[in-house]
């Protein structure tokens with residue numbers, strides 16, 4: 001194994017073959033109905049079907065273990081695995097915090113549901129955004145990096161347990177309410193002002209994590225998973241649609257197409 005600076009602890013260590021999309025959740029991307037089991041990889045230049053692990057030598061063994069222990073282990077056992085979706089089943093057994101007119105976004109009090117380890121979910125989500133910022137990953141011909149700038153260091157210290165989640169960064173966690181969640185992985189951002197208020201999105205294994213950075217809206221924090229006293233977690237029937245829309249938007253933007261085209265996709 002190569003030796004280098006671990007991006008999390010900043011120590012000179014042997015580096016592991018670290019993953020952006022956790023290997024333990026890979027089953028959710030695989031088609032088990034026969035035929036080619038590999039996911040379709042869509043980048044700005046290519047559209048292919050292959051295994052597509054997104055990995056590089058980034059973290060030392062101890063830091064990999066830390067990310068597993070405080071986040072990934074619980075999430076792997078409860079996220080959509082291609083067949084079962086334990087977290088969604090737990091939420092189906094509880095009433096929402098308040099009635100909603102439809103099932104597009106339904107809030108639950110994550111901190112008050114004993115079967116849910118909300119701290120692991122939050123830690124895992126933060127680790128995803130930090131990983132996506134701290135290293136330039138490669139998928140086929142495309143570089144993947146969601147730069148968080150100064151907030152990257154805040155999240156690194158947060159993952160090491162040295163500081164709480166910053167006051168100007170909040171995150172929402174949504175759980176797909178479909179019977180058959182999308183088997184996909186999306187990473188998008190920054191959306192909005194690259195130097196100001198902006199959003200980042202990561203969707204995988206039936207879960208959608210949305211990071212709001214420097215939001216000026218009190219409601220973003222009040223209703224977030226990270227900053228609300230009840231640790232709101234949402235079920236949603238529409239987040240996949242939203243991700244598809246945002247993916248298409250980012251794709252079309254790269255191609256220099258007119259913004260009106262992107263608005264039509266929302267329909």
Ligand SMILES: [Zn+2]
Nearest residue numbers: 006009060063
């Ligand atoms: Zn380390």
